[in-house]
Amino acid sequence: MDIEKKADERPSDTEILAYEKTLRAEFLAAPLVGASTGFGALLAEFHEGNIFHKKVQQLSGKAVAFRAIRKDGNCFYRALCFALCEALLNFQGTEWAKRVRERVLDSRKILISAGYDPIITDDFFEPLGEAIAETYSIEKLTEAFEKDYISDTIVCYLRLVTAAELKLNRDLYEAFILDSHPTIEDFISHQVEPMGIESDQIHIVAMSNALGVTINVANLDGSDADLNFHDITPMMPLELENPKSQPVLNLLYRPGHYDIVYL
Template sequence: MRTTRPDGNCFYRGFAFGLCEWLMTLAEPEDVTRVVSVFEASKADLLAAGFDEFIDDFWAMTMAPLRAIKGGNYSHDDLLACFRDQERTEYIVQFMRFLVSLHLAKNADFFQFFIEGSGLSVDEFRRIEVEAVGRDADHVQITALTAYLDLAVRVVYLDQSTTADGAASEIVIPDGGRPVCTLLYRPGHYDVLYE
């Protein structure tokens, strides 16, 4: 297990780290090309959706390790150094939040049903629960991020949702997808889990 800082950004940090590890070690070359291409195009998607130009710094900081991974010029030590650097990690985490916000905005009709219980509109939810630093991610945010990236994640729950035989429950989001990483969820916190 690789622990993440328990600061409300742990899902995004853990997912980004797990994604990079997958790209470096398990992904097929065409998967690497596809994922990096999605991130490359995301800046234009964000700008077209009305996000401010300042997203460029967040995008560039996120693209640096992805491009190096694609080029075969990134070691596991480089990845660890990147994610141990608080400034770089905060940029990557915030960029992941922007991608979630973008997907929610583009699919507001679909997500409104899932957000209704919060008493917020999709725009309010994006501003308060997604784009704000330190806000925990839940199923809505995970679904939006994995849908935008066309990837899957496995979440193992160590909370009150154990199975009848007492084992931890787990889900893959989206259902039936091939997970790029596994995250361990304990109430309010995610860590990267290795199998």
């Protein structure tokens, strides 16, 4: 009887999937990285009186601009990397830019220590290597991030950097994943390495630690409080003479999604 019942329930899975597919197609039609805009469009997504509407209003009082990232499950990595490359251009010639570049270049060695084969991972590094070059411009950056293959390869590489950070410093992270996954390796192969899988707090912390950058997340959740911010600072910060002068990468979190904000 139970088996029959299970079989009968299947069409409803199909229906759910069909609905998700429609939503997905809508999301996938948006640009990978949108233009920098005001908050009008974001505000229009929510009804007046809604808690999200109220928080966007609060945010627009503090932030100067917003940049939408495609809702494809890769948004955190894409948003972070675009914000990082943009900051590298804006802070060109500073000690911070120099140290961040070193960290990014060193990440190739870290992937090898984590057991990845450089024959495979060096191909994934190439587009990021170009995007952090001093000779880059904001036009080139926008163009590169709009090309699926380049943009996705950068996302793929950052996923592996995240995975390597989790693997090599497992003592820091294990406690947060062991209730849902038997091992760090299992977590990585399900929640980090596959493209399109959404990120959580642990991924953000790992990225901040791996790259040595401070990530500030404007937290647009449904809680009935004022808009709050999560400041994620690296445990192994960059070695800077004047650590106070480094840029912060600002992201906007909504349930299931990350965009870029400029504060």
